Each structure stands twice: as C-alpha cells, then as structure tokens.
Amino acid sequence: MAGQVFAYIVHKNGVADDTAMELLAAAAKIDAGVPVTAVVTGAGAELDGVCNTLTASYPEVWKIDNPALAYPNAEIIRKALVNILPAGAIVLLSYDTFGMDLGPGLSIKLDSAYVADAVDFEGVDGSRLKVVRQEYSGMVSTHVLCDLSKGAVLTCRPGSFQPVDNTAAAGKVVDKSPDAGDLTVKRRYIQVVEAEKGDVDITKSDVLVSVGRGIEDQENIELAEDLAQSMGAVVSCSRPIVDAKWLEKARQVGTSGQTVKPKVYLALGISGSFQHLGGIKGAPFIVAVNKNPKAPIFQVADVGIVEDILEFIPELAEKIKGSK
Amino acid sequence: MEILVCVKRVPDAAENEIEVNRDGSDIERDDLVYSVNEWDNYAVEEAIRIRDKVGGSVTVVTVGDEDAEEVLRREMAMGADNGILLSDAAFAGADGRGIAAILKAAVEKGKYDLVFTGALADDGAGQVGGMLAALVDWPYASVVNSIEILDDSKIKVGREIEGGNHEINEIDLPCVLSIQTGINEPRYVGIRGIRKVASVEIPVYGAADLGLSAEAVGARVSRSDYFVPVLGAGAEILEGSMEEKIDKLIELLKAKGGLK
Ligand SMILES: Cc1cc2nc3c(=O)[nH]c(=O)nc-3n(C[C@H](O)[C@H](O)[C@H](O)COP(=O)(O)OP(=O)(O)OC[C@H]3O[C@@H](n4cnc5c(N)ncnc54)[C@H](O)[C@@H]3O)c2cc1C
Ligand SMILES: Nc1ncnc2c1ncn2[C@@H]1O[C@H](COP(=O)(O)O)[C@@H](O)[C@H]1O
Numbered sequence: 001m002a003g004q005v006f007a008y009i010v011h012k013n014g015v016a017d018d019t020a021m022e023l024l025a026a027a028a029k030i031d032a033g034v035p036v037t038a039v040v041t042g043a044g045a046e047l048d049g050v051c052n053t054l055t056a057s058y059p060e061v062w063k064i065d066n067p068a069l070a071y072p073n074a075e076i077i078r079k080a081l082v083n084i085l086p087a088g089a090i091v092l093l094s095y096d097t098f099g100m101d102l103g104p105g106l107s108i109k110l111d112s113a114y115v116a117d118a119v120d121f122e123g124v125d126g127s128r129l130k131v132v133r134q135e136y137s138g139m140v141s142t143h144v145l146c147d148l149s150k151g152a153v154l155t156c157r158p159g160s161f162q163p164v165d166n167t168a169a170a171g172k173v174v175d176k177s178p179d180a181g182d183l184t185v186k187r188r189y190i191q192v193v194e195a196e197k198g199d200v201d202i203t204k205s206d207v208l209v210s211v212g213r214g215i216e217d218q219e220n221i222e223l224a225e226d227l228a229q230s231m232g233a234v235v236s237c238s239r240p241i242v243d244a245k246w247l248e249k250a251r252q253v254g255t256s257g258q259t260v261k262p263k264v265y266l267a268l269g270i271s272g273s274f275q276h277l278g279g280i281k282g283a284p285f286i287v288a289v290n291k292n293p294k295a296p297i298f299q300v301a302d303v304g305i306v307e308d309i310l311e312f313i314p315e316l317a318e319k320i321k322g323s324k
Numbered sequence: 325m326e327i328l329v330c331v332k333r334v335p336d337a338a339e340n341e342i343e344v345n346r347d348g349s350d351i352e353r354d355d356l357v358y359s360v361n362e363w364d365n366y367a368v369e370e371a372i373r374i375r376d377k378v379g380g381s382v383t384v385v386t387v388g389d390e391d392a393e394e395v396l397r398r399e400m401a402m403g404a405d406n407g408i409l410l411s412d413a414a415f416a417g418a419d420g421r422g423i424a425a426i427l428k429a430a431v432e433k434g435k436y437d438l439v440f441t442g443a444l445a446d447d448g449a450g451q452v453g454g455m456l457a458a459l460v461d462w463p464y465a466s467v468v469n470s471i472e473i474l475d476d477s478k479i480k481v482g483r484e485i486e487g488g489n490h491e492i493n494e495i496d497l498p499c500v501l502s503i504q505t506g507i508n509e510p511r512y513v514g515i516r517g518i519r520k521v522a523s524v525e526i527p528v529y530g531a532a533d534l535g536l537s538a539e540a541v542g543a544r545v546s547r548s549d550y551f552v553p554v555l556g557a558g559a560e561i562l563e564g565s566m567e568e569k570i571d572k573l574i575e576l577l578k579a580k581g582g583l584k
Contacts, residue, residue: 073493075463097485100443100502101466104420104454113544114420116449130548135447136335139342140351141553147544186463186496190480195488207582213338231577232584243506249488257488264582285580287573288559292341303576304559305569312566319570320583 003088003151005036006062008081009054010072010098014046016054019094019156021163024057026092026156028164029121030129035059036092038171039084041077043070048173055171057164065177074101075185082109083181088151095155096255103155112151115144119160124148137273138296157274158255198250200234206263207233210253212276213240214269214290214309221246223310224268227317236260238270254279269309272297289313325380325473327371327438329404330427330456331364333388333395334446344550351550360395363442365402367503369510370471371440372403378473381405383434387415387426396526401517402510412530414538422541424455429534431460436498438479443467443502450502457500465493466502 007023009016020038027036038058040051047065054061064080085091089110093099095117107114119141120132127149133142146152202208209228215221221235228235235251242252253260254276261282268289270276277300280286288301291308298304305312335342335351336359345352360368371382383406384399386392396407410426418426431439441453443466450466457464469490470482477497482490484504495501531541562569577583 074466078458097467097483100450101454101464101483104424104451105458105464108421108424108455108458114451114455115545116420116451132553133448135550136337136342136351137448139337140344140550142550143548145546145548150544186499187465188494190492190494192485193482193490193492195490207584231582233582239505245509252488255486256484259487264577264580266582285576285582286559287576287582293561294341294343298559298561301559303573304561305573306561307566307569312570315566316570316573319574323574 003090003148004086005030005034005090005092006039006085007036007058007092008102009038009040009050010094010096011040011042011046011050014049016050017094018163019096019158020054021057021165022158022161023092023094023156024166025161025164026118026121026154029161030090030124037062039081040064041066041069041072041080043067051173055169055173056167057169057171059169059171061171061173062176063173064180065175066180066183068183071189072098073185073187073189074098074105075187076183078102078106078109079183079185080180081106084176084179085110088112088149090148090151091153093153093155095157099155103153107153110151110153112153113146113148114153115146116155117157118154119157137271139271139294158278159274196249198248200250202234202236202251202253203258203260205234205260207231208236208253208260208262208264209233209266209268210236210238210270211241211268212238212270215241216269216310218244218246220310223313223317227313227320230317230320233264233266238276267297267301268313270297271295272300325374325378325438326434326436327374327380327382327440328431328434328436329364329367329371329382329384329399329440330442330452331368331384331386331395331399332361332442332445333358333386333392334361337446344552348549348551358391358394360398361442361445363444363503363505364399365510366505366507367440367442368399368402368404369508370503371438373508374438374471374473380437383408385410385427385430387411387418387423393526397518397521397524398513400521400524401513407524407526409526409528410534411528414531414536415541417543417546418541419543419545420449420451421455421545422543424452424459425540426534426536427452427456428459429536430529431456433529433534438498439500441500441502443504453500453502460500463495463499464501465495465499467504468501469504469507471501471507
C-alpha cells in the first residue's frame with residue numbers, strides 16, 4: 001500500500017477523545033499490520049499528558065506544541081499538518097464538526113483524495129481503497145473507491161469502528177513543533193458560548209418521548225406532550241423540530257444537542273440519522289414508530305411499529321390513560 | 325456585500341422513499357421528486373438577509389444538468405438576484421474535489437466577498453465548501469449558525485460544535501462558509517414567486533467557458549455501487565391491528581419501566 005498512515009487525535013481537558021482508539025481500528029481495516037502514527041496538536045502540559053497516554057496504543061506520537069494551538073482552530077492546524085506530513089500520507093480524522101472543518105481543505109492542500117464519513121473499510125485493491133459510506137441519512141449504503149496513489153484524507157464516523165484495546169505499543173513521542181512553520185491565519189478563535197439551559201433537563205429523564213420531522217406540524221407537538229404526560233415521561237426531539245422552533249434547543253437529542261441516557265426511548269417519526277443516534281447512550285430500550293418500514297431507525301431499535309404517528313400517538317395515549 | 329451561494333438539486337428525502345435500483349448502480353430514479361438541498365435554503369436566506377441589511381447582491385450557482393436550472397429559479401424566487409448554471413458533459417461523475425474545482429472557476433469569474441455552501445448535502449459528505457475555500461485560498465468556517473458583519477473586511481461567525489455549544493470566530497473577507505440548518509427560518513416560496521422569475525435569463529457556462537481541463541475535474545473518488553447493508557437482528561416489528569400493536573407495546577413498556 002502507498003503512504004504512511006496518520007491519525008489526528010482530538011482531545012479536551014487533557015484527555016484524548018474516544019475516537020483515538022476507533023481510528024486505530026479503522027487503520028487496521030485499511031491494512032492490518034500497518035503502523036499508525038498519532039498526530040496531536042495543542043499547548044503545554046495538557047498536550048504532553050495526552051501524548052503520553054497515546055504512546056500506550058500508538059507506536060509513534062507526533063506532537064505539535066504551540067500556544068497558537070491551545071484551542072483547536074482547524075485553519076491553523078491545517079497549516080501545521082501540511083508542513084509536517086510527508087507526501088502520500090493517509091490521514092484519518094473523526095467525522096465530527098472538527099473533522100468537517102479540517103478534512104476537506106486539508107485534502108486539497110495535501111493534494112490528496114478525500115472521503116467523508118466512512119463507516120467501514122474493506123481493504124485495498126492495487127492503489128484503491130474500498131470504503132463503505134451511507135447516503136440519504138442512512139437510507140442506502142454505497143461502496144466508494146478511493147485512489148490512494150497521492151495519499152488521502154479519510155474521516156471516520158464516530159462509533160462505527162470497534163475500538164481496539166492495544167496498550168502494549170510502548171510508543172515514543174516525537175516533537176514536530178519546530179517544523180510546523182508559520183501559523184498565522186485569517187480566522188481567529190474568540191470564545192466558546194455554552195448551550196442555553198432549557199426549562200427541562202431531558203438528560204435527567206428515564207423515559208423520553210422523542211418526536212422527529214414525522215410529526216409534520218407544530219400543532220401536533222401537543223399529541224406528544226399528551227402522551228408523555230400519560231406515561232410520566234418527558235418530550236425530546238430531533239434537530240429539524242428545533243430548527244423549526246417548535247421546541248426549544250434544550251430538548252434536542254444528538255451530537256449537536258443533548259446526550260441522553262434514558263431507560264426507555266420512544267422515537268416517533270425519526271429516521272435515525274447517526275447525528276441523532278449519537279446522542280443516545282446507555283443502551284436504552286428503543287421503540288421506533290415510523291410509517292416507512294425501511295427507515296434506518298428500525299435497524300437500531302429494539303421494537304418497531306410501522307404506523308402513522310399522527311394516528312398512533314393519540315390512540316396510545318388514550319389506551320394508557322384508560323388503563324390507569 | 326457580493327455573495328455567491330452554491331446550491332445543489334437533490335432528491336427530496338421527505339417526498340420519496342430512497343431505494344437502491346435493480347442492479348445497484350444507482351438509487352431508483354423513476355418518479356423521484358427533486359428539490360433544493362435543505363441546507364442550501366438556509367444559506368440563500370442568510371445571504372438575502374445580509375444583502376437587505378448592508379446592500380450588494382446575491383448570486384446562486386449550481387453544477388448540474390439542464391434540470392438543475394429549476395433550483396436556481398426557486399432560489400431567485402426567494403430573492404437571489406442572479407443565477408448561474410455550470411453544465412457540461414465533462415462534469416458528469418465529478419467527485420467533491422471536481423465540483424469544488426468547477427465552483428472555483430465560477431468564483432474567480434466574479435468578485436465576491438462571501439461564498440456560502442450548505443453544511444451537508446444528500447450524499448452526506450459536507451466537503452465541497454472546505455475544498456472550495458482551500459482551492460481559492462480563502463479562510464473557511466464550517467457548520468456556521470450565526471453571522472455578524474463587522475465591517476468591509478471582517479465578520480464574526482458562530483460555528484456549531486458538539487453538545488449544542490457554539491464557537492465564535494472572527495474571519496477576514498473574502499471567505500467561504502458552510503451554513504447549518506436553524507441559522508434562520510427560510511422564507512416560503514409560492515408558485516407566484518416562481519412564475520415571476522420564470523423568464524429571467526440564466527447564463528450557462530461549460531468547461532471551456534470556465535477554462536477547465538478534464539484533469540481539473542477528474543475524480544479520485546468514485547462510487548462503485550449502492551447496496552442495502554445486511555445488518556444484525558434489527559427491531560422486532562410488532563404486527564397486527566393498531567389495537568394489538570398498542571396492547572403489546574404497553575405490555576413491553578410496563579416491563580421496561582416505561583410507564584409510571
Ligand atoms: C453537523 C450536524 C449536526 C447534527 N446534529 C443533529 C442532532 O444533534 N440531532 C439530530 O436529530 N439531528 C442532527 N443533525 C441532522 C441529521 O443529519 C438529520 O437531518 C436529522 O436527525 C433528521 O431528523 P428526523 O429524523 O426528525 O427527520 P427525517 O430524517 O426527515 O425523518 C423523518 C422520519 O419520519 C417518518 N415519517 C414522516 N411522516 C410520518 C408519519 N406521519 N408517521 C410516522 N412516521 C413518519 C419518515 O418516514 C422519516 O423516517 C445534524 C446534522 C449535521 C450536519
Ligand atoms: N453540484 C453542486 N453544485 C453546487 N453546489 C454544490 C454541488 N454539490 C455540493 N454543493 C455545495 O456543497 C454543499 C455541501 O455538499 P456536499 O459536500 O456534497 O455534502 C452543498 O450544500 C452545496 O452548497
């Protein structure tokens with residue numbers, strides 16, 4: 001196979017992201033025996049802590065230490081990476097809002113190929129890597145062939161690669177800071193603004209009645225509220241419901257919303273995009289109601305019901321009220 | 325501000341069941357209803373609002389076949405001033421990088437302060453904006469959910485990051501931004517609005533007009549097939565009448581602690 005393989009590791013408060021081990025697993029799916037080099041950027045003691053931890057799993061950890069990298073500004077990191085990575089490098093990133101920010105531009109500057117949101121790799125044939133992706137929010141899957149001859153930037157969907165448990169790498173940290181070059185850019189980080197707190201905390205509820213775009217109309221939100229009340233549950237939702245301002249942001253489940261850990265999760269008219277599912281942790285009992293029998297949510301739910309939620313929700317609520 | 329918004333014509337996932345065709349070479353295209361990529365409507369709305377506030381113009385551009393013209397007209401009915409269609413047999417099969425290279429040529433034909441794309445399209449890549457920015461060497465921010473124009477040379481943007489938090493950045497102009505849903509509420513476009521722009525001339529540029537070689541749009545990434553994945557157990561689907569399903573569900577909910 002072509003180039004050397006790198007995994008760019010995201011970290012926060014001195015701790016490497018869970019995806020650090022997933023990227024290692026992803027690399028092994030490209031080429032089982034390939035040594036993978038971790039690349040970590042940041043500043044000071046926090047960075048050193050992350051690098052040291054990573055040496056347990058990665059044979060080599062390249063660090064770029066610079067005060068300008070204290071906050072992960074993708075524009076600055078891209079410049080640094082372009083200066084330190086060899087030609088033909090295969091770079092793995094996690095497909096999250098940071099990976100979306102960094103990956104596409106990095107591939108252009110490295111003059112390499114780019115594949116976004118890989119959910120699996122099925123090996124290399126000649127110079128072509130076979131990648132599994134999804135389109136239309138998971139309604140269909142595709143195989144994509146990626147030409148590796150000039151290197152590639154590949155972003156991997158979080159949670160898709162079973163993390164490997166390697167703690168015997170006894171790797172070494174290599175300081176690449178001097179090679180990072182000029183890091184001035186035209187985008188300056190100012191601050192992080194924390195999400196607003198809502199009037200309910202959906203993360204504290206054991207039972208969530210969650211509605212998606214299938215609820216169709218603002219007026220129908222009432223149906224869900226009524227059902228939730230009958231069950232002693234709380235109403236949460238998918239992103240389009242918040243975008244439409246039918247419910248407040250604090251009710252949104254997903255990667256760009258809340259991470260919830262209920263015992264029971266009712267997904268009503270939700271298709272099951274990975275950004276939505278990414279906010280559901282702790283393996284709850286998931287019930288999906290959707291009028292489309294092929295909706296991807298049925299692949300992850302424990303129980304599925306193919307019905308029109310606008311008919312189903314009120315009938316269910318009536319029955320529950322009646323049984324009390 | 326001179327603003328260019330890149331828009332894509334996509335199958336409308338809310339109106340269609342997307343399925344793999346018989347030989348797995350494509351999705352089933354018969355009877356598909358197409359529309360503007362959801363994210364692109366937010367981008368166009370944001371551009372219109374900025375123009376209405378600080379002046380300037382909004383141009384919408386798409387790479388596609390002649391059918392793609394309808395999405396330009398729709399966005400012009402929303403309020404965009406101009407449309408540009410980039411169309412050529414040589415563009416078929418272009419990967420994200422190829423689309424970005426074609427759009428780059430269009431960016432360089434104009435004099436724009438801001439270029440918007442959607443954060444994501446139907447193929448779930450979220451790549452064209454970042455590639456375009458790197459190709460023209462302008463700064464970039466992705467998943468943008470707020471924009472404040474500071475002056476002629478810089479703007480303040482909010483980016484969405486994990487957990488519902490936002491990251492605020494200052495960016496020099498010109499720049500490229502990928503726009504996230506929820507940044508605004510896109511206005512409604514009625515049939516009358518579309519009729520009004522039905523006869524507006526929309527220029528079409530091909531590879532030669534844009535000075536693009538086959539090499540510039542050549543794909544390094546290509547789809548080999550579509551398939552339906554074979555998955556694990558999946559959900560236990562409850563069968564029977566509505567009533568029977570509800571009874572069964574209530575039983576299950578009771579057992580799992582879902583009813584209080
Ligand atoms: C950076 C980024 C972050 C994101 N973060 C999040 C996030 O945190 N949370 C989130 O949810 N999304 C998030 N998204 C959006 C995500 O990609 C999807 O677009 C979204 O989750 C889809 O929501 P949905 O399932 O409600 O809508 P759709 O995908 O439109 O699905 C609606 C479903 O309802 C069904 N349906 C329609 N009518 C009925 C009916 N009458 N009865 C029964 N079923 C019906 C349909 O069959 C369909 O399956 C993010 C996207 C990006 C790019
Ligand atoms: N064929 C196209 N023509 C114009 N813009 C496009 C095209 N494909 C993608 N884009 C832009 O890039 C954004 C992200 O698409 P993608 O990178 O394909 O997920 C879209 O929202 C559009 O703004």
